[in-house]
Amino acid sequence: MKLYNLKNHNEQVNFLQAVNMGLGHKQGLFFPKHLPTIHPYELEKLLNMDFFTRSIKILSMFLKDEIKSTDLKQYVQNAFSFPGPRIVPVLKNISCCELFHGPTLAFKDFGARFMAQILSHINNSIMKNNKTTILTATSGDTGAAVAHAFYKIKNVNVIILYPHGKISKLQENLFCTLGHNITTISINGSFDKCQQLVKQAFNDQELRVKIGLNSANSINISRLLAQICYYFEAYALISQENRKQLVISIPCGNFGNLTAGLLAKSMGLPIKSFIAATNVNDTVPRFLSTGKWEPHHCISTISNAMDISRPNNWPRVQELFHRKQWKIKKLNFGSVSDSITKKTLSELKNHGYISEPHAAIAYRLLKHKLQHDEFGLFLGTAHPAKFKHIVDKILNENIQLPEELKKYSHLPLLSYYMKPNFNKLKKFLLLKQ
Numbered sequence: 001m002k003l004y005n006l007k008n009h010n011e012q013v014n015f016l017q018a019v020n021m022g023l024g025h026k027q028g029l030f031f032p033k034h035l036p037t038i039h040p041y042e043l044e045k046l047l048n049m050d051f052f053t054r055s056i057k058i059l060s061m062f063l064k065d066e067i068k069s070t071d072l073k074q075y076v077q078n079a080f081s082f083p084g085p086r087i088v089p090v091l092k093n094i095s096c097c098e099l100f101h102g103p104t105l106a107f108k109d110f111g112a113r114f115m116a117q118i119l120s121h122i123n124n125s126i127m128k129n130n131k132t133t134i135l136t137a138t139s140g141d142t143g144a145a146v147a148h149a150f151y152k153i154k155n156v157n158v159i160i161l162y163p164h165g166k167i168s169k170l171q172e173n174l175f176c177t178l179g180h181n182i183t184t185i186s187i188n189g190s191f192d193k194c195q196q197l198v199k200q201a202f203n204d205q206e207l208r209v210k211i212g213l214n215s216a217n218s219i220n221i222s223r224l225l226a227q228i229c230y231y232f233e234a235y236a237l238i239s240q241e242n243r244k245q246l247v248i249s250i251p252c253g254n255f256g257n258l259t260a261g262l263l264a265k266s267m268g269l270p271i272k273s274f275i276a277a278t279n280v281n282d283t284v285p286r287f288l289s290t291g292k293w294e295p296h297h298c299i300s301t302i303s304n305a306m307d308i309s310r311p312n313n314w315p316r317v318q319e320l321f322h323r324k325q326w327k328i329k330k331l332n333f334g335s336v337s338d339s340i341t342k343k344t345l346s347e348l349k350n351h352g353y354i355s356e357p358h359a360a361i362a363y364r365l366l367k368h369k370l371q372h373d374e375f376g377l378f379l380g381t382a383h384p385a386k387f388k389h390i391v392d393k394i395l396n397e398n399i400q401l402p403e404e405l406k407k408y409s410h411l412p413l414l415s416y417y418m419k420p421n422f423n424k425l426k427k428f429l430l431l432k433q
């Protein structure tokens with residue numbers, strides 16, 4: 001598969017190069033040159049397959065020129081070796097598509113674990129024992145998924161930056177207590193600052209070469225390809241009737257999840273429309289209503305993983321709309337305040353469903369915008385227990401911690417602390433070699 005740099009279409013690489021480089025020149029994101037499409041007859045056959053078999057087929061449409069099918073099969077099996085998406089009905093016309101039954105209890109497990117497989121493939125077959133440094137920014141969930149996916153992998157050093165005091169305690173414990181090849185740095189600033197530091201590192205050619213720089217953020221295209229697979233699974237799991245007018249509402253932060261959903265639609269998955277749901281960090285909803293791209297300062301909310309005002313994947317979303325000649329006006333959107341999010345969590349509880357703030361935002365907008373003849377899915381992106389401190393208080397509950405969280409909840413944090421200063425970070429990264 002060929003990909004081009006969105007900032008310079010002449011920079012073209014294959015998939016394995018794109019995964020290995022992370023970002024192109026001038027911090028440009030890579031985007032597939034050819035978008036595979038599925039004939040409706042083939043789609044029917046695909047939908048009848050199990051999750052693994054179908055995911056291998058979907059990924060091979062992008063990767064068959066570069067990865068042997070026997071290898072790809074192994075990578076998908078290793079990566080998705082946990083319970084896949086579950087559809088949980090909430091109202092007659094609305095269900096939650098839960099994507100949080102993986103090892104770190106968030107949808108990020110699909111992409112991070114697949115990327116780890118691809119990087120091992122590169123290290124074993126192409127780079128042969130080269131050292132890699134995975135520099136990743138997190139607003140809460142990517143950090144854990146990446147840390148666990150790359151934990152103790154030979155020749156891979158993982159450095160995770162996160163906004164100091166702005167993620168939940170349980171999220172922090174899940175990735176800041178591991179040690180070994182996982183180093184965590186709490187940055188005195190927002191997620192935007194952390195992401196900016198990661199991108200700045202890619203500008204520094206000396207650093208890039210010396211440490212074998214890569215990133216496991218959704219910057220890396222391998223993350224997004226893996227995420228396409230669960231949209232097909234969600235569609236396969238719902239009834240024929242509900243498939244006819246399907247609307248999917250996505251809680252958005254860095255807009256990787258929406259990009260993956262749109263890629264699934266571009267391949268021929270008949271999703272009628274998407275809702276891009278944000279918290280008050282609403283750069284995209286404001287852009288879609290005013291046409292002006294004006295990121296504000298990041299505001300801390302109870303849906304902290306979505307506290308992002310410079311969403312990395314927006315250029316990919318725009319490119320896809322442009323390439324498919326879709327009208328951007330067709331993308332539904334909205335933003336939800338903390339107070340409405342809290343009320344929505346209670347409303348969901350009244351319907352018998354305990355959720356968490358990110359999914360609640362997607363539900364709120366779906367409920368508000370769904371037409372009478374449509375069926376809606378909102379994506380459950382994280383397990384409610386990750387936000388126990390908020391959910392218990394709002395709902396007067398005592399959510400039990402799953403083993404995955406309990407195991408780390410009392411371990412000491414091993415994080416460093418740093419001001420958002422690139423030179424300091426560079427020195428640290430060079431010393432960590």
Ligand SMILES: Cc1ncc(COP(=O)(O)O)c(C=O)c1O
Binds near residue numbers: 140142253255
């Ligand atoms: C729980 C949760 N929901 C939603 C999001 C937003 O997803 P995306 O960054 O793909 O838009 C995140 C962060 O990625 C998250 O951790």
Ligand SMILES: N[C@@H](CCOP(=O)(O)O)C(=O)O
Binds near residue numbers: 139140216217253
């Ligand atoms: N919400 C994310 C932010 C990073 O997004 P990514 O998809 O680019 O890794 C998080 O939980 O860290």
